[in-house]
Amino acid sequence: MICYKTEEEIELLREGAQVLGKAHGEVSKLIKEGVTTEELDKRAEEFILDNGGKPSFKGYNGFKASLCISVNSVVVHGIPGKYELKSGDIVTIDCGVLFKGYHTDSAYTHMVGEVSKELEKLLTITKESLYLGISKAVAGNRLGDVCFAVQNHVEKNNFSVVRELVGHGIGKSLHEAPEVPNYGKRGSGLKLQEGLVIAIEPMVNLGGKNIVQEDDGWTIRTKDNSPSAHFEHTVVVRKEQAEILTTFKYIDKEEE
Template identity: 40%
Template sequence: MAEWKSEEEIGCIRRAGQVVAECHDELRRRIAPGVTTLEIDRFVERLMAERGAKPAQKGYCGYPFATCASVNEVVCHGFPDSIPLQEGDLVTIDMVADVDGWKADSAWTYSIGKPQPAAARLMEAARRAMLRGVAECRAGRRIGDIGAAIVQEARAHGCSVVSAFAGHGIGRSIHEGPEVGHTGIAGSGARLEPGMVLTVEPILVAGDGKVWIDRDGWTARTRDRSWSAQYEHTIAVTEQGPMILTCLQSAAGHAVIP
């Protein structure tokens, strides 16, 4: 079941979202060939602590790190490690910040150095698909509208959507209702209402989208070894439209997708 948030509670989630956005902004300047995902993980945990936040993923269902770091064919939940990133790699860094018990979630795919043309196209397709999904987070629309828009955008770019993983409500808990599928039928599913806070986080791949899980019980990778890209924001459904809570914000006001 969905949990509706007040304006004050959305503001609390937004504060956590600001921490996540600052972490990603810093990573854009730090990720480079030779850097390890374990170094990234430690940096994020330190920066969150400096901002008065905690990494909500660490310890969640036994997960041992502050971030998920998914390289190339890993679609999500990859463990940070000490292997240096190489020129041309793609890495998705997914993180959840907790500020005073309220949580915000965002993932971003980074290219290590200049991406190969196919990788650049995949990243752009994933970014566009996420934004198409975000644009559907309007009062009166339905959950299925989000997935349908994402699939339409992915297909336009010759990509597949990984259907094994979904977005979700978020607030006091990392995962709340409703589940937000990234494939769907327009006009189906729960109706979106003001006060809902959701994540939109489609994973796009160049292959068929089928995945398997490593022996660690977490790391998910494509069966055909095709590469993946993912972008995610935490979104509040408002009367004025979708409000992104995990992007850098000025004191001027909220970021609302027109």
């Protein structure tokens, strides 16, 4: 069942999204060579708790951390630990915040030190595909319009879209209906209505689209071990233009 949100609910989501955006900003300050992924996780959890929220991911189906931290060929659900970031790595920080009863969710892939031009392009195209998807999240469009916009941009730039992992509705639960794939056909699927809140999250691989799950039961990586990027925003479907609730402005000065 799809739960459309009232303006009062959207205001609470907006507040939580600011806490989430600032948590991303705090983590981004620490991303450099030699920092462990568990250090990043610790900072996010401290900041979220200090600002009246709770980490959405911690305890979710037994997940033990506040962030999913995915390095290089890890697509999603990487578990923070002792790994030390190296120059040339790409690292995705995926974070959710529960604030006043509502979840928001966003992800951002960072470059560590000097990365290859190929990886720079992967990140650029993935991020662009997110905003192209968001541009279609308008009342009267179909869900397939969002999905197609992401897929089309990714594939015309010779990257591949992960199929098994999708975006989602969000609100009182971290994952709500509908599912939001990163591939699809224009004009197909659910007709979008005002008040639908969804997390749109392209997951894009430098190589093939296939993925595998590691033995820890969480970590998803590319089957061919190629690097993967992931950007995500929580957005509200509106009449003229989608409203982006989450923000990258505390990470990325170009977003201000």
